[in-house]
Amino acid sequence: MDATITLLGPPGSGKGTQAARLRERHGFELLSSGDLLREARAAGTDLGLRAARYMDRGALVPDDVIVAVVLEAIERLADGPVVLDGFPRTVAQARALDRALGDRARGLDAAILIDVPDEEVVRRIVNRHHGRSDDTAETARERLRVYHRETEPLVEYYTERRLLRWIDGAREADAVEDDVRAALQ
Numbered sequence: 001m002d003a004t005i006t007l008l009g010p011p012g013s014g015k016g017t018q019a020a021r022l023r024e025r026h027g028f029e030l031l032s033s034g035d036l037l038r039e040a041r042a043a044g045t046d047l048g049l050r051a052a053r054y055m056d057r058g059a060l061v062p063d064d065v066i067v068a069v070v071l072e073a074i075e076r077l078a079d080g081p082v083v084l085d086g087f088p089r090t091v092a093q094a095r096a097l098d099r100a101l102g103d104r105a106r107g108l109d110a111a112i113l114i115d116v117p118d119e120e121v122v123r124r125i126v127n128r129h130h131g132r133s134d135d136t137a138e139t140a141r142e143r144l145r146v147y148h149r150e151t152e153p154l155v156e157y158y159t160e161r162r163l164l165r166w167i168d169g170a171r172e173a174d175a176v177e178d179d180v181r182a183a184l185q
């Protein structure tokens, strides 16, 4: 069966960067929860407008909202390898993902944690100039607090299931990519 993996890590750790490389170089289909929300927002849908209020203050969009969006996207996936970027971010989301993948006779093959220290991620985010409304130093710090509180419990969740692969993300992107590839073997 084709691999299904998720990239975990603090904001600015390089999830989007590594997910794009998996798509371009290894043919993975990419499903990014943040990108889905930003697209909905740009399109001005009810979902996008609702999500914007949370995103702009660095908070998580409520589980029921994001789970509905991502599960719908999962239903549309083709049969090849898939990389999730930014989902799940809470234990409730991880349980919903397990159920949805089970329904499609898929399972999660690995949860790859790209670990980067707090000071480095804030530096990267404020230096990124993509015009994202949540890329101020203040919002980046709030996103980090939310990460430690809401998302870090997934490290234990996936360790217990023997799916966690830890990667030192505080190195250049090529070195991180080598480790991501090794984690897939």
Ligand code: AP5
Binding pocket: 009, 010, 011, 012, 013, 014, 015, 016, 017, 018, 033, 034, 035, 037, 054, 055, 056, 058, 059, 060, 061, 062, 066, 085, 086, 087, 088, 089, 093, 124, 125, 127, 128, 129, 134, 143, 169, 170, 171, 172, 173, 174, 176
């Ligand atoms: P999301 O879009 O997922 O943002 P994030 O997790 O805060 O992470 P970023 O996209 O900022 O960083 P990244 O890890 O992708 O790193 P990148 O590759 O860009 O979520 C945004 C918001 O949407 C959330 O706050 C929430 O409101 C909502 N949301 C999304 N998913 C949700 C969910 N599941 N539940 C609830 N709410 C949800 O890299 C960062 C920068 O560093 C770039 O400039 C890059 O070029 C650079 N860089 C990358 N790798 C390296 C490297 N190795 N060395 C040096 N620089 C590097």
Ligand code: MG
Binding pocket: 015, 016, 017, 034, 085
């Ligand atoms: Mg990203």
